[in-house]
Amino acid sequence: MGEAPEMTTAPDAAGFRDPATGELRQETMIINMGPQHPSTHGVLRLVLELDGETVIRCKPVVGYLHTGIEKNTEYRTWMQGVTYVTRADYLSPFFNELAYCLGVERLLGVEAPERATLIRILVCELNRITSHLVWLATSGLELGAVSVMLYGFREREVIMEIFEAITGLRMNHAYIRIGGVVMDLPEEGPGKIRRLLDLLPRRIDEYETLLHDNPIWRERNEGVGVLTSERALALGVTGPALRATGIGADLRKDIPYCGYESFDFDVPVRTEGDAYARYVVRLAEMRESLKIARQALERIEETPGPVMIDDPKVGWPPRLSVGPDGIGNDPEYLRHIMEESMEALIHHFKMVTQGVEVPAGEVFSAVESPRGELGYLIVSDGGHRPYRVKIRDPSFVNLQALPALIEGYLVADTVASVASLDPVLGGVDR
Amino acid sequence: MNVDGLARKIGERVPDVLVARGEVTAVVEREQLVETLAWLRDQPDVALDFLSSVTATHWPDVDPAFWVDYELRSFPHKHRARVKVGLSEGNAHLSSVTPLFPTAEWHERETFDFYGIVFDGHPDLTRILLPDDWEGYPLRKDESLGGVPTWFHGATMPPVDERGMA
Numbered sequence: 001m002g003e004a005p006e007m008t009t010a011p012d013a014a015g016f017r018d019p020a021t022g023e024l025r026q027e028t029m030i031i032n033m034g035p036q037h038p039s040t041h042g043v044l045r046l047v048l049e050l051d052g053e054t055v056i057r058c059k060p061v062v063g064y065l066h067t068g069i070e071k072n073t074e075y076r077t078w079m080q081g082v083t084y085v086t087r088a089d090y091l092s093p094f095f096n097e098l099a100y101c102l103g104v105e106r107l108l109g110v111e112a113p114e115r116a117t118l119i120r121i122l123v124c125e126l127n128r129i130t131s132h133l134v135w136l137a138t139s140g141l142e143l144g145a146v147s148v149m150l151y152g153f154r155e156r157e158v159i160m161e162i163f164e165a166i167t168g169l170r171m172n173h174a175y176i177r178i179g180g181v182v183m184d185l186p187e188e189g190p191g192k193i194r195r196l197l198d199l200l201p202r203r204i205d206e207y208e209t210l211l212h213d214n215p216i217w218r219e220r221n222e223g224v225g226v227l228t229s230e231r232a233l234a235l236g237v238t239g240p241a242l243r244a245t246g247i248g249a250d251l252r253k254d255i256p257y258c259g260y261e262s263f264d265f266d267v268p269v270r271t272e273g274d275a276y277a278r279y280v281v282r283l284a285e286m287r288e289s290l291k292i293a294r295q296a297l298e299r300i301e302e303t304p305g306p307v308m309i310d311d312p313k314v315g316w317p318p319r320l321s322v323g324p325d326g327i328g329n330d331p332e333y334l335r336h337i338m339e340e341s342m343e344a345l346i347h348h349f350k351m352v353t354q355g356v357e358v359p360a361g362e363v364f365s366a367v368e369s370p371r372g373e374l375g376y377l378i379v380s381d382g383g384h385r386p387y388r389v390k391i392r393d394p395s396f397v398n399l400q401a402l403p404a405l406i407e408g409y410l411v412a413d414t415v416a417s418v419a420s421l422d423p424v425l426g427g428v429d430r
Numbered sequence: 431m432n433v434d435g436l437a438r439k440i441g442e443r444v445p446d447v448l449v450a451r452g453e454v455t456a457v458v459e460r461e462q463l464v465e466t467l468a469w470l471r472d473q474p475d476v477a478l479d480f481l482s483s484v485t486a487t488h489w490p491d492v493d494p495a496f497w498v499d500y501e502l503r504s505f506p507h508k509h510r511a512r513v514k515v516g517l518s519e520g521n522a523h524l525s526s527v528t529p530l531f532p533t534a535e536w537h538e539r540e541t542f543d544f545y546g547i548v549f550d551g552h553p554d555l556t557r558i559l560l561p562d563d564w565e566g567y568p569l570r571k572d573e574s575l576g577g578v579p580t581w582f583h584g585a586t587m588p589p590v591d592e593r594g595m596a
Contacts, residue, residue, distance in 0.1 A: 063559040070544075071569055075590045106451050233505070236481060236533025247505065254508040363451055364501050364512060366482070377499060379487050388569075392483035392501065400536045429559055 028056060033414070035064045041138065041418065042425030046402070053410050058403040062396070065429035073389040077355035078104055079316065081386055083174045085376070088391055089427030090171055091134055094120070094127040095369040097176035100389070102257060103365030103378040104178045107358050110314055115300060116180035116307040117258050122193070122296040123166065123175065124367075125289040129200070130159045131370035132282045136207060139279075139419035143220045148210055155203050162192050168322040178356055179309035183320040183328055190297060197294050204286055211279070221276035225405035225417030228273055235401040238394050239372025240285060241421055244270045244277035251368040265291050275420035282422075285370075314356055317348055354384045371395050371422055393427040436509055439476055443469050454511040460524045463515050467530055470502060470511070478502035478511055481527070484537035486545045488570045495519040496547060500527070523548035526555075544569035 018025055034045040043064035049057035069088050073081045085100045086093040098120055105111060112120070137152025160170045165186050167173040175182055211217045227237065229245040242249055248269040252260040268284035270277035309315045320328035337345040360382035366375035372394030379388040398421055405417040437454045441447045444466055446457040458466045470478040482501040489495055494516030503510045515524055526549035527534045538549040539558040546567035549555055557564060566573055575589035 063557075063561070066559040068568070075575075109451075233480060234532045236531070249505055254505075255503075255510065361450060362455075362487075362499075363453060364483075364510065366503075366510075373482060373503075375482055375501065377483065377485060377501065388485075388487045390483065390485040390499075396536065396540075397533060400533060 035061075041423055042428075044399075044418070044423065044425055044428070046414070046418075048411070048414070050411060053412075055406050055409060055411060055414060058406050058414075060399055060402050062399065062425070062428050065425045067430065069430045070389050070391060073386050075385065077353075077384055078358055078386060079178060079351075079355040081389060082177055083172070085389070085391065086172045086174050087426065088430050089369065089371070089374070089393060089395065089424045091131045091424045091426075092127055092369050092371070092374075093172055094124045094176060095367055095374050096391075097174065098124055098258075099365050099367045099369075099374050099376045100378070101176050101178050102367070103363045103376045104356070104358060106363045106365060107361055107378060107380055108178070108314060108356070109359075110179060110309055110311060112180045112309060113306050115184075115303045115305045116309075118296050118300045118303060119181050119185060119307060120176055121258055121260070121263075122293055122300065123163070125293040125296065126159050126162065126193075126196075128289045128370045129286050129293075130156045130163075132286050133159075135282060135370075135419075135422045136279075139416070139422075140211075142415050142419050143217065145211065145214070145217060148207060151203070151206065151210075155200065158196055158199070162189070162196060165189060165192060165322065168328050177308070177316055179311065179314045179316070180307045182308075182316065183322065184307045185300065186322055190301060193293070193297055197290055197297070200290055201287065204283060208283065218276065220413075220416050221279060221420070222272075222274060224275045224409060224413045225420055226272070226274045227401060227405060231404055232273070232401065235404060236397040237372070237401050239368070239370070239398065240278050240281045241398055241401070242372065243268065244281045245273040246271040251366055251373060255366070257365075257367060260292075263292050263295050275416050278420045278422075312347065317344075317351060357384055358382070358386075366392070369394055371424065371427070372398060391427075391430055393430060395423040395425070395427040396430075399423045399428055433509075436476070436511065439473075440470065440511065443473075454509075455514060456511065457514050457516070460515050460517065463513070464525050464527060464530065467500065467502075467513060467527055470513070471530065475507070477504045477506045480505055481531035481533050481537070482510075484527075484534055484541055486541050486547055486569075488545060488572075490519070490570070490572045493518050496522050496545060498524060498541065498547060517547065522546060523550055525550050526552040528552060543567075546570070 029050045031048050031050060033048055035043040045061040047059040047061060048055050069084050073084050081100060082097050085096040088096050133152045133156040137149040140148030164170050166189055167175040227245055229247050232242050232245045248267045250267040253267055265288045268281050270280055318330035318333040320330050322328050337348050358380040360380050362379040364375055364377050366373050374394055375392035377390040378386060381387040406414045433449055433452055433454055437447050437449045440456050444456040444458055448455045470476050480503040482503050484500055486496050486498045496517040498515045500513040526538055536558060538552050541547050542555055543557045543560050544567060575591055577589050578587035580587055
């Protein structure tokens, strides 16, 4: 055996060494992740500065999905505003509608009928489950758990079918309207929801069996993207990401709306603050939402009555129901305005073209969306259109914490961290 | 503490406090903003320790033309309040509150992006949702909306505020 060859400076075609000193270059690299990247949940761009495999700096760049929803609402009637805001955070349309309508109702000084409020709670809690299911499915996919993706979307599909039966649409429902909801539950609705409520607990158990003690899932999530409670508060983080740091803040408990204080449910909290804690919190939240949905359904069945406020100046006049073609209609009302009453026709025309007149003032109406505090600052100058609608979207604010989550971790953990924050770019960019 | 109690407590520090629709609004001068927010945050029985949102509204032809709006929430006491600052048209700048609430960074960037209000001392006051080379501040009420070009013999769809709407 001869001597080991001396380590010499190899021809440096790749430019690893400084030509003047011959030293290895110690440079960081700046790379772009996104805006079109399968793991950025939409069009999010991250500018990452890397030292080898370690992220040393991250700057999120947002705005690629900006559609001017806030500005648009200023040039539409109050009622039309619902159809815009439902498109902001498209994974939680009912929450956007609810926060907007609660705000306008507070400006008007009216309240939706009891049955409508219960239906609102029911659809919102089911919506929370679909939103968490999309989160579970997509983060599963991104971390290589493809079966979780399939199962998550399978269950979501069942709930989407229920939404379709109730509202006529799978997304962007514009179902919650100022003064109530646009139509009552269909006849087959409660039965379908009951079957769903029986099915889902078993399915959530299944996800737990697949993931809870799965070594790969734990390895990829435990200790990744750790956020302390102080940092979370300073950065404005709310929702499951905050509750995973040990702060049990939930608007449904803290500043209740829609009578949430009369429902029996818990707010799941973990203290680790890592991606795994966020997973545990979200899974537990789905079970709590099922509890609330079950109670809401029972109370809906005991509470007959209108689902739209009985105030001709606020309520939408027709009593729609979803037809076989999936479009809501009210033949009786149509006959009334077209054949019987000129006044009713004029009133209908006024409601459609001008809509509600809202007294001047401003309110901040906040609800607990699947991603945290969803707030609407609504300003009226006393006219038929909003003067200003500002959407405080939790995804937008939570995304600010992303650098705190991924700086100092490996590039591969970036994917897990972004997924665990669950941003929806439709809400971020509005 | 109920809304009126909170308003009384804040009124000890801020002369102009308003209660409407169950919401407390404190109106402060630009110079007092940072001190007031710090006081509201650190006073144990007010403890508005969480900044939910920052935004503005534009009222052209009146003074103040801009109202900057800070939505606060208290985690210990489970109540909310709003702080507002009025700014005149030609002098639309005020101190950044990022030293008090780091979360304000993106909120203030968004307000700058939409209204052109300058937050002095902000670490990185650049556009956030609009492209960097965008001209104008689109959520100002006097910003022109622009029509929609169509393919039909060069015809255009007029801007939405010129279509004879309600």
